[in-house]
Amino acid sequence: MKSAKKNKKDQPKEVKIGFSSNNSAPKISAPKSSKSSSNKAGIPSYVANRMARRIAFTTGIPTLSGMGVFIGSYFLISKGIAEISPTVTLVSSAFCFFVGLLGLSYGILSASWDFNPGSFLGFENIKPNINRMKDAFKTSKKDISS
Numbered sequence: 001m002k003s004a005k006k007n008k009k010d011q012p013k014e015v016k017i018g019f020s021s022n023n024s025a026p027k028i029s030a031p032k033s034s035k036s037s038s039n040k041a042g043i044p045s046y047v048a049n050r051m052a053r054r055i056a057f058t059t060g061i062p063t064l065s066g067m068g069v070f071i072g073s074y075f076l077i078s079k080g081i082a083e084i085s086p087t088v089t090l091v092s093s094a095f096c097f098f099v100g101l102l103g104l105s106y107g108i109l110s111a112s113w114d115f116n117p118g119s120f121l122g123f124e125n126i127k128p129n130i131n132r133m134k135d136a137f138k139t140s141k142k143d144i145s146s
Helices: 001-012 035-041 045-078 085-107 123-145
Strands: none
Touching: 045 085, 085 123
């Protein structure tokens, strides 16, 4: 008798979607993804890694500099070395964060999509990557409208 009660508790409960009186509630199922479609769409891993390295460099340094401005200002003011206005600290920090934001875009747009990494700065890859981005937006607009 105890084993019968135990078996009922171990069984998972059925989850129903919709109202209890409505037997025609739609069933929700996740779409099955196929490996072939996921390989064709998206950014190749070697390109994504290249973008991540460029973003870390071009965004990380200005962001750390923006935080360093606050630390440096605090140090200079607390030791009595210089009298720095809070406005100067805020503007210089905001400038560093803005450069970091530009670095984010640059890191994405300057990465080479070829298997070879390309040049160190990647200026030659910006125009083709902008064209790729425009083409991707055009095809997504067509997919939405149809």
